[in-house]
Amino acid sequence: MVIHLVFGGAGFIGSNLIRYLLQESGCSVICIDNFSRGSVAFVEDFFSYENFNLLELDISDNARLYSEMEKYQHLFGEQTIVWHLAANSDIPAGVSDIQIDFKDTLTTTVSILRWMKQNDLRNLCFASSSAIYGDHGITELHEDIGGCLPISNYGAMKLASEAAISAASESFLRQAIVFRFPNVVGVPATHGVIYDFLYKILKTPECLNVLGNGTQKKLYLHVADLVDAMIFLQKNKNLSDKMNIFNIGPCDEGISVREIAEIVASLFTPKPNIRFGVEDRGWVGDVPKFRYSTKKLNKLGWKPRLSSAFAINKAAEAIREQILNSK
């Protein structure tokens, strides 16, 4: 039996991954989360599945991780897959206090690696980020580009996690797969540009004030495509390296904040007025524009189903429903 351990499994991406994994036959899922950003509501659908287990735990606490996981230890073996998706996802919060990303994004990684070594678990899938690259202007970001200088603590602690995993690959891991995510959209949303815009409009329905001048163009992947790519890579038998790094993203040039604001505003009648700022970026740690190469992944045969614009459209409607239903 394949056991999937999903750290950070009650978050936005984790809960989508688990929904997918639970459909597979002959597998069991253990979701570990401290519910700091994730929510019980995101995983309560899964309580009816016999092959789903939930554990509330601060993963950065290695001693507690060790003791709480002991009861599952007899299930672990060669086929056990560790998915590490736990992280602080509030980038501006981490910029003002490095301790947040240090604890939730990096210390969790170090704690998981120590625990995996203690338990002889050797397959790791890690959710990294395009934020590790920093600002390279219009240079296309491929996995091996040099001069990665993250400009947010979020990006820094994701890069730091990759470095720790790289060393672990040399020492005890059989295989590590590092996914560098772009911006990901879908439900259940916890943050992000669509979420922010919807909340602003629901608060002041007549107008939508946008941070920055709206020219920031970014790539957005729908969470369904993201999970599909992650599973595609985890099951891929052609990954020969111990440490495998993949950009995951759409195959387009992205969509501007201006267009996103239009899409979100158009969901309301009457449509709110959209007002933009003057800066070319929204906050410290926000990279205004970037070009993202997904050739390495595409060459293996994977393509996303939705473009950035389609992903935004689909997600905007779903997040609107999510917010209205939660009121």
Add this chain to the structure above:
Amino acid sequence: MVIHLVFGGAGFIGSNLIRYLLQESGCSVICIDNFSRGSVAFVEDFFSYENFNLLELDISDNARLYSEMEKYQHLFGEQTIVWHLAANSDIPAGVSDIQIDFKDTLTTTVSILRWMKQNDLRNLCFASSSAIYGDHGITELHEDIGGCLPISNYGAMKLASEAAISAASESFLRQAIVFRFPNVVGVPATHGVIYDFLYKILKTPECLNVLGNGTQKKLYLHVADLVDAMIFLQKNKNLSDKMNIFNIGPCDEGISVREIAEIVASLFTPKPNIRFGVEDRGWVGDVPKFRYSTKKLNKLGWKPRLSSAFAINKAAEAIREQILNSK
């Protein structure tokens, strides 16, 4: 008055840096160390200097760092320079337990950055390492090379520190200078290949057993040259970036472990027999060979005085004296 805060100042490189700084007029040095790898003996020469202060402190403990440094706070200003040289320097120890490098190499960095932000200190010089690059075979390692995959936790936590400093440069630092050290030799030695060989010979004078086959070729810089380069960069007015990264090293192809063993063995009469292993590397996390570009630094006008071979020769004699005197 320029205040130099030297974290990890009682270590091998830190104590050499402080010796240099104390000769300068109009400056004051505060040395902060937990004496885990450093030693009071390395800095006791400086106790007679009025402009030298010593503080015993575990830097990774941010709350204690904050409270213990409070008494110096009135001295700090625009001209204060923070030198962060605190780290675990025992690479094999860190490979077997990531917690060592995580605490002593990375958590110290995060703690210092938090404390600098709290105190509005904005000039940081950081001791990084060629270990951040990982194994690139014979490809020349320049500062902007891509695909940095450290193979030791030491290298991983140095790269992680650089990432955190990069984010801090975007947010509050005025200037960060990151020095990527090669292997550094000289006194007071605490570890390293010469130190190990000398100890082995003193234990069993008839033979010297070498880990690996001795073909590993590495670059060695004498600590006097290293300190010279660090000061050269710190005083340089032409560094325009907020985040400045420099490889520091000799301008040669390095020296093999075989040659080092010969040099060290030749210090003894009768000369011990040298026996080699069969592997091409000594331990997990040891990169067998690498080519190191120092063009970026050389272009600014700095060159070392000693080659790798001269540095090893000079250091071997001095470390032999150091060990014999400590007995």
